[in-house]
Every structure is written in C-alpha cells, then in structure tokens.
Amino acid sequence: MFSKILICNRGEIALRIIRTCRDMGIKTVQAYSKADADSRPVELADEAILIGPAPAARSYLHIPSIVHACRMTGAEAVHPGYGFLSQDTYFAEICKDSGITFIGPSPSVMEMMGDKSSARKLMGNAGLPVPGGSAPLVNYDEARAEAAKVGYPVMLKASAGGGGRGMQVVWRADELASALERVRNTAQSVFKDDRVYLEKFIRQARHVEVQVLGDRHGNVVYLGERDCSIQRRQQKLIEESPSTYIDAGLRRRMGEAAVAGAKAIGYESAGTIEFLVDPDRNFYFIEMNTRIQVEHPVTEATTGLDLIELMIRVAAGEPLPLTQDDIKPRGHAIECRINAEDPAGNWAAASGTLTRFIPPGGPRVRVDSHGYSGYTVPPYYDSLLAKVIVHGKDREEAMTLMQRALYEFACEGIKTTIPFHRRLLAHPAFRSGDYHLDFIDKYMQPDGTLVVAGEVAAEAGSAGVRSR
Numbered sequence: 174m175f176s177k178i179l180i181c182n183r184g185e186i187a188l189r190i191i192r193t194c195r196d197m198g199i200k201t202v203q204a205y206s207k208a209d210a211d212s213r214p215v216e217l218a219d220e221a222i223l224i225g226p227a228p229a230a231r232s233y234l235h236i237p238s239i240v241h242a243c244r245m246t247g248a249e250a251v252h253p254g255y256g257f258l259s260q261d262t263y264f265a266e267i268c269k270d271s272g273i274t275f276i277g278p279s280p281s282v283m284e285m286m287g288d289k290s291s292a293r294k295l296m297g298n299a300g301l302p303v304p305g306g307s308a309p310l311v312n313y314d315e316a317r318a319e320a321a322k323v324g325y326p327v328m329l330k331a332s333a334g335g336g337g338r339g340m341q342v343v344w345r346a347d348e349l350a351s352a353l354e355r356v357r358n359t360a361q362s363v364f365k366d367d368r369v370y371l372e373k374f375i376r377q378a379r380h381v382e383v384q385v386l387g388d389r390h391g392n393v394v395y396l397g398e399r400d401c402s403i404q405r406r407q408q409k410l411i412e413e414s415p416s417t418y419i420d421a422g423l424r425r426r427m428g429e430a431a432v433a434g435a436k437a438i439g440y441e442s443a444g445t446i447e448f449l450v451d452p453d454r455n456f457y458f459i460e461m462n463t464r465i466q467v468e469h470p471v472t473e474a475t476t477g478l479d480l481i482e483l484m485i486r487v488a489a490g491e492p493l494p495l496t497q498d499d500i501k502p503r504g505h506a507i508e509c510r511i512n513a514e515d516p517a518g519n520w521a522a523a524s525g526t527l528t529r530f531i532p533p534g535g536p537r538v539r540v541d542s543h544g545y546s547g548y549t550v551p552p553y554y555d556s557l558l559a560k561v562i563v564h565g566k567d568r569e570e571a572m573t574l575m576q577r578a579l580y581e582f583a584c585e586g587i588k589t590t591i592p593f594h595r596r597l598l599a600h601p602a603f604r605s606g607d608y609h610l611d612f613i614d615k616y617m618q619p620d621g622t623l624v625v626a627g628e629v630a631a632e633a634g635s636a637g638v639r640s641r
Contacts, residue, residue: 176249177201177250180214181233182257186255203215204221206233207223244271251276287335296434300430302430304373305373306371307323309370317346328373335460338363378402379418380401380447381398381399381419383398384480387487394496395428397475398428405613410593412507413471414472430456447460468508468560475505506562509561513556516593523587524552527585572604593621
C-alpha cells in the first residue's frame with residue numbers, strides 16, 4: 174500500500190480524497206494554486222505544495238509542476254479526482270514513465286475510451302447496444318449523407334469531447350452546416366481536436382449510468398445505477414439511485430452490459446458507463462467516463478462502499494474485496510449539486526465571499542463541500558460548491574430528507590442553485606418520477622422559476638419562511 178499520495182485537484186473532491194486517505198493511514202500532499210491557498214484541502218492535508226498561479230493551465234493542468242511536486246514530496250501515487258487531468262492520457266503516461274502510480278485506469282484504456290467515436294465501436298463489438306451513428310465526419314457532404322441515413326434529429330458530438338461540451342442537436346437538414354461548424358470550432362477550442370461524429374438523437378430519453386469497478390486481476394463488478402436526467406446544457410444538476418425509470422430486469426441487463434464492456438477493454442479502477450434509455454425502455458451506450466464521478470456518493474450511500482478507497486486499493490495491486498453477489502444496494506439516495514451559479518441569470522457562474530455558510534446535517538444527510546463562512550469562491554474554476562446527499566428507505570423518504578436539508582442550508586454572499594433545487598424538489602413532474610432530459614427546457618422560465626401548467630412551483634416546506 175502507498176504511504177503518501179499527492180492530490181492534483183481542488184475543492185470538494187480533494188477534501189473527499191484526503192478523508193479516505195486519513196482513514197486508511199495514508200499521508201496526503203495537496204497540490205494547490207495561489208487562488209486556493211486558503212482552501213480547506215490545503216489546511217487538512219498532511220502537506221501542501223504550491224504548483225502555480227491561479228489559472229488552471231499554469232497549475233492544475235501543468236503536468237511538469239505536478240510531477241515535480243511528487244518528486245519533491247516523495248509521493249508514490251497521484252489521485253486526479255475528476256476534471257482537470259483525470260482523463261488525460263499523456264499525464265497518465267508521464268506518471269508511469271516517472272515511476273508514479275496514477276490512481277485510475279491504464280493510459281491505453283483511457284485513450285481508447287477518450288475517443289468517443291472509437292468507444293462506440295469498441296462497445297458495440299462487446300455487445301452493447303449503440304444508437305445509429307457515424308465515424309468521424311470528413312466534410313459537410315459526408316455529414317449530410319450520414320444524417321440522412323440515420324434520420325433527423327441527430328446529435329453532433331466532438332470525438333474527443335466530454336463533460337457535456339462539444340455537443341449539439343440538429344433537428345433539420347437546413348441546420349446541419351452551421352451546427353457542424355459550431356461543434357467543430359468548439360471541439361478545436363476546448364479539446365484541441367476538431368473531429369466530429371454524429372449519432373441518432375433519442376427523444377424523450379433518460380440518462381442512466383452504471384458504476385463499474387475493476388481490478389488488475391480481471392475482476393469487474395457493477396454497483397447499481399444512477400439516474401442523471403435533470404441536466405442543463407448537458408451538465409447534471411441532480412442524481413439519484415435507483416432510477417425510477419427502469420425495473421429489476423432492465424437494471425440487471427444494463428449492469429451486465431456495463432461489466433461486459435469494461436471486461437472487453439481490461440478496465441481497472443472505478444468507471445462509469447453511461448446509457449440513454451428511450452420511452453420503450455431500450456438502452457444505448459453513449460460514453461464511458463474513466464474516472465471517479467462527481468455523483469459517486471449516491472452509489473456509496475446505497476452500497477455502503479467507499480469508492481475512493483477501492484480505487485486506491487486497486488491501484489496498489491490488490492484484488493477487489495467483493496464479488497457481484499456481495500453487492501446489494503439498499504434504499505434510495507439523492508444528490509443535489511449546489512453550484513455557485515445564478516439560474517435566473519442564464520446559469521452564470523458566481524464568485525465572491527461566502528458571508529454565511531452553514532451546511533445541513535442530521536440523520537442520513539451527507540454534505541461534501543470545501544466551503545466555509547469567509548471563504549472566497551474564486552472565478553477560475555468549476556462552479557461546484559457543495560453536494561448534498563441523502564439516503565432514505567425509499568424515494569419518498571429521500572425526497573423528504575432532501576427538502577429538510579435544503580431548507581437548513583444557509584449560504585449567503587453569492588448566488589447559488591439552492592433555491593432552484595428547493596423548487597425542483599417540489600415540482601410534480603420530478604416528484605412523480607415521470608420526466609426526461611428536456612425537463613429544464615420544458616419547465617424552467619428565464620427568471621429561474623419552474624412552472625406547472627402555467628403555475629409557478631412553490632418551494633416545498635418554505636411557506637412563511639424567509640428565502641435564503
């Protein structure tokens with residue numbers, strides 16, 4: 174087992190990794206930028222090392238600085254968390270060549286699954302259903318021919334994309350040329366790779382993902398699913414497990430398909446295979462995230478497992494300590510992502526000082542956050558401020574717990590999505606479980622309110638209480 178791990182990430186995920194390492198008796202080194210000098214991860218890690226100025230390109234994405242930090246501190250392994258370098262094949266290769274263990278899958282597997290069009294082909298060959306689509310498109314004429322073959326609407330996607338970026342739905346043939354140019358430009362700007370492919374757009378779909386875990390000894394298990402269908406701009410806002418949209422038989426088939434896909438590529442570590450489920454309950458592979466997910470606490474709540482610990486043990490060469498028969502998810506878990514954003518301001522990111530920050534607590538409530546009263550949210554990074562996770566015996570109880578938690582959450586000084594989540598929990602469509610990926614487009618107004626048949630949805634449990 175490792176004696177010291179360097180964390181090349183920030184915010185709540187860095188704090189999350191520190192906590193598990195402390196439980197395991199592993200020393201931690203927090204790599205940080207100047208903007209994060211006063212952060213909780215820097216305070217709580219055993220050591221902290223400055224790796225650069227605020228911009229991520231000169232700190233959290235600067236590979237030479239991170240490798241140098243490992244050498245300076247004697248860290249044997251590096252945990253990348255999510256985002257930043259977590260799915261960077263080059264970084265994983267550099268770690269390997271430098272004698273540093275990258276806590277995640279092998280560089281070759283990351284490369285295979287990082288190319289989304291290639292991943293479609295690999296998973297299709299492994300027996301997973303994939304929506305109709307194309308290889309990377311050479312030009313507009315090929316795009317037009319492929320779209321006509323697949324049938325409109327289609328989704329254009331960046332081959333090297335991820336995180337919901339570099340994607341656009343094309344509803345009609347006369348929209349294709351301009352959409353192709355926009356997606357290509359985004360792909361080049363964000364991913365330095367302008368290759369784009371298309372696939373059939375599935376209407377009225379649900380986004381259901383399966384958590385998998387593999388080791389170096391050929392063992393792979395699935396840990397249940399998470400429903401992530403409440404999204405804005407392909408970015409998840411709330412996740413829950415189990416999904417209200419699938420039954421036990423479909424759940425098993427999706428889990429077994431995810432395991433088959435992971436085994437086909439020799440996957441090790443924690444990973445997520447993402448599917449779309451259509452109204453007829455057919456499911457289709459869309460991509461694999463070769464890292465820990467933001468929403469992993471939902472799975473931890475229902476299984477009782479520590480996914481960060483299991484990632485570390487697998488990276489150290491240990492076999493998985495459990496089989497598929499050992500995994501028996503219980504109850505219902507919901508996670509709300511509390512972002513420093515203004516839903517009424519087109520989801521604009523917010524920064525500034527938290528003048529008051531009192532997270533909720535109590536039975537069956539977990540909060541993962543790096544925030545505190547007096548903390549200044551910097552403008553340079555992702556807007557995620559906190560994750561509120563609840564676990565009830567069933568969905569109804571979980572929603573009640575989440576309503577209580579959101580009501581208790583005092584966060585002042587900047588705009589956050591807490592009021593939005595309160596309204597969401599009260600919305601009849603969400604409460605019924607009968608909704609799809611178009612929920613935000615269907616119900617949300619420009620001022621951030623959610624409507625129900627022309628009526629504004631009230632915040633659950635907030636009557637007579639001042640809004641925070």
